[in-house]
Amino acid sequence: MPIKAAILGVGNMGKNHLRILSMLKDVEVKHIFDFNEDSLKKLSEQYGVPYTTDAKEAIEGADAVVIVTPTSTHFEYFKLCAGKVKNVFIEKPLAETLEEALEIKALAEQHGMFVQCGFIERFNPVVTELKRVLESKQVLNADFTRTNRLSSRITDVDVVLDLMIHDIDLALFLNGPVEKVVAYGQRENGLVAFASALLQHENGSLSRVLASRMTEKKMRSIQVTTADAYIDAELVKKELVMHTQSSHSKEEDRPYVVSSLEQQIQVVPQEALLSEHQAFVASCMGNSPVNVPDIESGVESLRVSEMILEQINNA
Structure with a gap:
C-alpha cells in the first residue's frame, strides 16, 4: 500500500516537493492545499492530484503530511496534524521560535509522531x-x-x-x-x-x-x-x-x-530533494535511515x- 501524503503549501518549494513525491511509486499524493486556487488548479491538472483550500480536508486520512508553508505558520499547521497524522515533514526551520519548536517536539512525543525537518543539505x-x-x-x-x-x-x-x-x-x-x-x-x-x-x-x-x-x-x-x-x-x-x-x-x-x-x-x-523524500518515505514505512534530520535536529x-x-x- 502506498503512503497517502498531503502537501500543505504549493509555492516555489511546495511545487518542487510535489514534483518529487509524484515520482515516487510508494507515494500517493491525496491532496494539495494552498490559498491560491489558480495555482492549485494548474498543479492539480498537471499532476492529476486533488486540491483543496481547506487544510483540515487536506490532512484527512493522510499517512503523511508535508508542510511547506511560511515559517510563521509551521506551528499552527503542525498542531492541526497532531494526533491525526503519524508522519510529518516540515521545511526548515522547524518553527519560527525555539519555544514553538519545543512545543512541536512535546506534541510529537505525546502522539507518537515521526517528524523530519527539511534540512536538504x-x-x-x-x-x-x-x-x-x-x-x-x-x-x-x-x-x-x-x-x-x-x-x-x-x-x-x-x-x-x-x-x-x-x-x-x-x-x-x-x-x-x-x-x-x-x-x-x-x-x-x-x-x-x-x-x-x-x-x-x-x-x-x-x-x-x-x-x-x-x-x-x-x-x-x-x-x-x-x-x-x-x-x-x-x-x-x-x-x-x-x-x-x-x-x-x-x-x-x-x-x-x-x-x-x-x-x-x-x-x-x-538530486538532494529526491534523496530527502526517499528517506522520509522509508521512515514512514517503519524503516530507520541513517542521518535523517529528525525533530531533535530541528530543535x-x-x-x-x-x-x-x-x-x-x-x-
Whole structure:
C-alpha cells in the first residue's frame, strides 16, 4: 500500500516537493492545499492530484503530511496534524521560535509522531561523502560559507533563519552539540542580512559559520581542517577535494622535504530533494535511515540560531 501524503503549501518549494513525491511509486499524493486556487488548479491538472483550500480536508486520512508553508505558520499547521497524522515533514526551520519548536517536539512525543525537518543539505551528495570521510578523522575546524543576494520572496525572515540555519545543522551534524557561541552581524532593511558566528563544540572542535544576503556572488562551501588533512567541499559544483601530507624525508642540503597529495573524491550525482523524500518515505514505512534530520535536529538548530541572534541583537 502506498503512503497517502498531503502537501500543505504549493509555492516555489511546495511545487518542487510535489514534483518529487509524484515520482515516487510508494507515494500517493491525496491532496494539495494552498490559498491560491489558480495555482492549485494548474498543479492539480498537471499532476492529476486533488486540491483543496481547506487544510483540515487536506490532512484527512493522510499517512503523511508535508508542510511547506511560511515559517510563521509551521506551528499552527503542525498542531492541526497532531494526533491525526503519524508522519510529518516540515521545511526548515522547524518553527519560527525555539519555544514553538519545543512545543512541536512535546506534541510529537505525546502522539507518537515521526517528524523530519527539511534540512536538504544533509542529502547533498558532497555532504554525504564528507560525512563518510570525517568519520575516521579528528576535526579541528570547519568553515561554512553561504551567500546569496536577497530573494524578492524573502521579506519576513533574517539571514540566520533563512540561510545560516542550513550550515548550523551541518555543523551539528558533522561536529556534534554546541556549548558556546560568539556572533556578530549587520542589518539591512530592519533584518539581519549578514551574520558570522564561531561555534565551540562539546568535542573541542570549532565551526565558523558565515551567511550573507548582502553578497552578489552565490557561494555554498565547507572547508574542514583535520589533524592530518584539509578538505574542500563545494556544494554547488558538487566537488570534494582532500589535501594530505604524503611523505617527508631528510636530505643533506634540505633537512625536510614535504610533499602533499591532492585527492579528488568521487561524488555520485543525486538530486538532494529526491534523496530527502526517499528517506522520509522509508521512515514512514517503519524503516530507520541513517542521518535523517529528525525533530531533535530541528530543535537544536533553532537553539543555536537563537543564541546567535541574541548576540547580534545585543551588540
